[in-house]
Amino acid sequence: MSEETKTLTQEDENKLIAQRREKLTALRENGTAFPNDFRRDSLAAGLHGLYQDKTTEELETMQVRVSVAGRMMAKRVMGKASFTKLQDMSGQIQLFLQRDNLPEGVYNEGFKKWDVGDLIGAEGVMFRTKTGELSIKVDKVRLLTKALRPLPEKFHGLTDTETRYRQRYVDLIMNWDVKETFKLRAKIIAFIREYFNEHEFMEVETPMMQVIPGGATAKPFETFHNALDLAMYLRIAPELYLKRLVVGGFERVFEINRSFRNEGVSTRHNPEFTMLEFYQAYADYHDLMDLTEDLLRRLATDVLGSATVKYQGEEHDFSRPFKRMTVFDSILEYNNDITAADISSIEAARKVAEALSIPMKNSYGLGKIQLEIFEKTVEHRLKDPTFITEYPKEVSPLARCNDTNPFVTDRFELFVGGREIANGFSELNDPEDQAERFRKQVMEKEAGDDEAMHYDADYIRALEHGMPPTAGEGIGIDRLVMLLTDQPSIRDVILFPHMRQEAEPQD
RNA sequence: GGGUCAUUAGCUCAGCUGGUAGAGCAGGAGACUCUUAAUCUCUUGGUCCGGGGUUCGAAUCCCUGAUGACCCA
Secondary structure: OOHHHHHHHHHHOOHHHHHHHHHHHHHHHHOOOOOOOOOOOOOHHHHHHHHOOOOHHHHHHHOOEEEEEEEEEEEEEEOOEEEEEEEEOOEEEEEEEEHHHOOOOHHHHHHHHOOOOOEEEEEEEEEEOOOOOEEEEEEEEEEEEOOOOOOOOOOOOOOOHHHHHHOHHHHHHHOHHHHHHHHHHHHHHHHHHHHHHHOOOEEOOOOOEEOOOOOOOOOOOEEEEOOOOEEEEEOOOOHHHHHHHHHOOOOEEEEEEEEEOOOOOOOOOOOEEEEEEEEEEOOOHHHHHHHHHHHHHHHHHHHHOOOEEEEOOEEEEOOOOOEEEEHHHHHHHHOOOOOOHHHOOHHHHHHHHHHOOOOOOOOOOHHHHHHHHHHHHOHHHOOOOEEEEOOEHHHOOOEOEOOOOOOEEOEEEEEEOOEEEEEEEEEOOOHHHHHHHHHHHHHHHHOOOOOOOOOOHHHHHHHHOOOOOEEEEEEEHHHHHHHHHOOOOHHHOOOOOOOOOOOOOOO
């Protein structure tokens, strides 16, 4: 037993657990502690679906025999008869147990001694109680797994956020809506997968451990491969590998998986997060905006069942065309006191930024300053779905330059509810331009920006073989799920969010 | 990184100006064959987050640390 396990066990041991442990010991002596030979034929929700419309008399005539298994969530004993609520993966169903309808001793020596939280299996006949609740009249019942720890109080449940995240298993047992959120998350991801498969994209898996972390500006996690004697990084994005595949001739690829960024945690950031990235050859960023709009609209209507997405008290109609606006125009639109001239020269823009008390570095060019002003004054106000386009080249080291205005790139980001949901652009497939931009990033890294990109020579080599004109996009799945499930914190859509270490009891 | 708030029984929470730490649920014993936050009687249970300090006396006031939530950068 490890030191940590020992302290945890000793600290948490209390009378309630000790009593249950004694019951378990008795079960062990009977040789029936952890059986695995019970098989059920029905789920709670399935039974409700099949028999909710049947009357007491119909059920009496039908004599439907079922077996169910799950966790005992409530137990109400009234002398020689009892009710209990059984919870399985689908929902809950009430069981009715009578001493005289069970084999000798099962009721008094078994059931009455079991605890709320125990896992049981039961067989019986469907019926309706006097109050009309669909239930099972049980004639066989077994304890399948003894729960040593008591569940939280049944009425208020588990509300302490810290315990909910640290002991998600208890949260899932007690809070059905939490389960629903994660079921919805699974549905959203399944729908996205289906959508891209239908559009002839191929799902791929690219390295999560990379020698040169690329595809985004962010601080990576470092690790080490002993056998290869090689320093490695957890990926911050799959982008450069996916584009290598486009070079290789997989002209439509997508990947849904984790990326890692060595940054703080907040309601919007988890160190590991799930991203969808996809690349389509012979398409540009306008095509991807159209695709994104269609995808989100169908997600809302097909998965949520409504084109209107409610998020934190605000409604967003996904059936209407999403707004499209350039970074430049959006700054003017949301700042009445800023003129076009104010953000068209670096000197003027610097003054605007200083007035907004944005911390500035000498290395910032006009593009970076514009983006800072945008993030400070516009971003959080973009509630309804809005594509912001034409990001400055300076802050878009992997995006293709605009043909008419080389200061900006053919890039967009999608905002909903004041949050960035997606980022896409026509890809830079000019290897010489890309090499030049990598060199610029390396200079910034050497100047102290630890989020700046590395020079990836193999990626340049791939581009030198010729990447078809391509557009690519990344969508933050966690944030998308937050939006579609109306959750205010990223921790509510990640099953096991990262937290600080639990405090160790001091000796 | 900065600010605000929180941490008391297994869970959900009270605890006022500093004066013997409480309730409900859960648990234990008993009653009860249609309950559903079942009910009724009796009852067990505490490192008041940790560490310092002030005081005759601290869950309460002060300092410090830990963890969490929210806001800001």
